Amino acid sequence: MTGTALLAVISLGTVGGAHLLSRARWTWRTPRTGIALWQALGLCWGIATIGALLGLALLPYRSGVLGGLPGMYADQAARLGAVEVAALLAAVSLTGVLLVMLMYAVVQVVRDRRRHRALLALVSRRDSAVPGTLVVDHPGAAAYCVPGVRSSKVVVSAGTLALLDRGELAAVLAHERAHARERHDLVLLPFTSLRQVFPQFGLVSRCLDAVELLIEMAADDRARAGRPPRDLATALLRFAAARPAAAPSGTLGVAAHGRIPVMARVNRLLEPDPLSRPARVAATAAVPIIAGLPLFLLVLPH
Template sequence: MTGTALLALLSIGTIGGAHLLSKARWTWRAPRIGIALWQALGLSWGVATIGALLGLALLPYQKGIVGGMPGLFGDQAGRLGTAHVAALLAAISLAAVLLTMLGYAVVRVVRARRRHRALLALVSRSDSAVPRGTLVLDHPGAAAYCVPGVRSSKVVVSAGTLALLDPAELAAVLAHERAHARERHDLVLLPFASLRQVFPQIRLVGRCLDAVELLIEMAADDRARRHRPPRELATALLRFAAARPAAAPSGTLGVANAGPNAGHIPIMARVNRLLEPEPVGRSARFAAMVAVPVIAGVPLLLYALPH
């Protein structure tokens, strides 16, 4: 079987893997491993799909992708037929669209954060009820989110949150938001958000983004409970869910999902795992950690496989 066929099978396989992983619940027990698997699947799909198209385009050279590229440039694609040219253009177009949309997503998020930081400078204030560096908005609704940044990140809470939570619950929520900032979960979300912009009508892409968002929240929960008792964050999440907070501003990460796809199931899943954690076994953890580099690396190896 040629490298092109293997890449095509791998591209289809990653779609099936994404479908299964979007329904998996074991990842809730090890959210960081789940996030790594999602990243590996996304990278593998992009590399494999582009590689399958390139391999089809370079079939006349019979040297695979890496070996066929010098011949393609050497004879200025003279051996390519109509189908091969179409495959080459499709590969270039797909790569260009994915990279362009990723760049657009980065620019859009950076601009949104810049505008929000400017707004916070005008309307936020400090408060003795929160640690130094935490900003308070005079708004009656419940809100708690972080504005990630390269140099510094801002954690923001509303006056409604200060009234809603007791000091211990507030400390747990702030620890959760600091976890988002320290682990740069915003960078994890960017490729999946840009992929949804490329394929907005494909439901699987939306489910993938939802799954990654939930795992990111769970990963922040895990880091927060290193510093605070898990019950404090669990009760804070339940209070937030009951208060029906507004969606976090664009480019930020909130403590509780409040977008159009939000619901009680993600909140209850987070609460249950905080109160009754179920760690993943060593063998399963090892298998998943081995699978990550294999899934991400195999498509690149197939680029060098000759026909």
């Protein structure tokens, strides 16, 4: 009973933690650690919630969550009452929905990227001014990457080539290559699928927005390595002033919509304020603890 109760408390605690983390600004000072914390928190919520429901269903066997499964299988769930059966069905349903929606999100992204790659093959061209990059003859500002398993495509518009100077363009291309190299699209997938499962909850949308912003900041940090941070900062401001269209579905663009995210990125580029080493170490150490605690409670006999 104790383990089940703790899993339930942890599940509720992750909701409160997500609320606090979605409003936190210290994560902007160490975006990669912030991304890892979000991943650990999401994993912790899923395991703790499903584990609490399973623990409630398996209470008659008094062997914990995983320890009670063989007993339930052996007697064909004969000891389960109405409450326990409802909890078991809820656990199985939640697990199924989360997995199905994650697979749906993967299929949808793969389909959108395949369609967009086929379109790029028809309308894009190579340009010696930007080697390794596809150029689309469109007057608007656009810069994004199309991630892939074997190869990723970085795309810019003719309008972007006219809008940015050489240093700014190099910074934007480095930003997009950072997205592709670090596979930020895979980081977003679980949060995108979670929003599809719970579209009515504003907290889930705020979580996705927070992760998207941290991903952009992480790519900004890669892009400014070895070059003046002002190049990327001015490029972001030019993109914001040009009001670019949203990046195609399944891609990652350089400019997030909204004044606050853009200015937050510009300010941290021009006035970096790294997180102190003790705080960074504490945040990093919290990642495996948050992710591992519900797993420990699952296997603990109780």
